[in-house]
Amino acid sequence: MTPKPTLTERRSPWVVFTSRADPWLASETAALVQRNGLVLRLDGREMRDAASVFRTFARELSFVGYFGHNWMALVDCLQDWHGPGHGNQDIAILIDHADDLLDADFLGMLVSVFVDAAFKSNLRLDADGELYEWRQRIAQHFIFLLDHTAPAAFTETAARGMDVAVALSEGRLLATLTEWPGSDPGSAPWTAGPLAFADDEILNGLIMQGIELFRDNLRCSIHEAMDIFQSRYECLRRERPADFTVSRAEYGKGFYS
Structure with a gap:
């Protein structure tokens, strides 16, 4: 059975594609804020290529000045975030107007980065997958909000992300990580790979x-x-x-x- 997505619990699925009008979103973001969590919104229309993705995240999430503007650096900064919440508040990162990302050649990589970073943040792991004894676990999830495109249309591209498994549930596309102990299995209903x-x-x-x-x-x-x-x-x-x-x-x- 596919797990129901959440923004307040430290569990998968780490990434959700859904309609901006989805009632689940309003309910979960309200619950997150009530628990002193953060909801940050980015504009998907600004993410035209990899470079603009890095710039957008660095600006909106107040990344450190030495952020390397590459995919591995993005994973590191997201999983060990030191923005307004100083790494201690649960966080949901919402990407508004994400429809145009359907044709982006970097989308699979972006989803892979998100599931990797969220997995490590939620389970308190460092960049090598080792347990950080001293670091607080935080719930971190990523939501692609669609104005008019069906979430299912993103299935093919999202599934191409490295170590990404996808599933469709209740009109939403969910993504998780497959290759780490404790992550969701790549078996049904999850599907991995092209x-x-x-x-x-x-x-x-x-x-x-x-x-x-x-x-x-x-x-x-x-x-x-x-x-x-x-x-x-x-x-x-x-x-x-x-x-x-x-x-x-x-x-x-x-x-x-």
């Missing part, structure tokens, strides 16, 4: 069969499976264009029309 199990069907235009494979493997709704199919289709069009049996213009005739 969603390649329907590639043959996609490449050969077997649309309904491909959608059914996504639905059955990810235990999601047919509408979510269609969103995931479309995302994987676009990925394969970029990475394996010569392997398609029909052109983009001909693809899906009789199914979509």
Whole structure:
């Protein structure tokens, strides 16, 4: 059973993609603030590339001056944060207007950074995964808030993150870490790695069969499976264009029309 996401407990899932109108968000952020936690909001529209991601986080979270502006440095600063809460307050980092990140080539890496940093913060681990006896555990979670894009559309890209497993539950996309002791297993309902199990069907235009494979493997709704199919289709069009049996213009005739 997929665990229900939380912003107040020190447990997975560490990353959630959901609609900005999700009632769960209002309830959880209110509970976090009531417990003296912090809710920080970043604008996803500012994150156009890796460099702008680093600048945005450094500015909004008051990173130390020697922040290295690379992915490993981002993990280090997030998991050992010394911003307004001085590392002692639970924190939820909300990324507003995250829809445009769907096409970002760095999104898988960003999700990987988030699950790694949150796992270490919640379990009081250092950069090497060793227990910090002296450091207080803090609940740290990351939320991508979507204005109009279905969370399921991000499944393919998020699952490409290193050591990331994803699951769909109650209309939300959840992400966790798979490779550390005590993290969630990569077994059902969590799925890790590129969603390649329907590639043959996609490449050969077997649309309904491909959608059914996504639905059955990810235990999601047919509408979510269609969103995931479309995302994987676009990925394969970029990475394996010569392997398609029909052109983009001909693809899906009789199914979509």
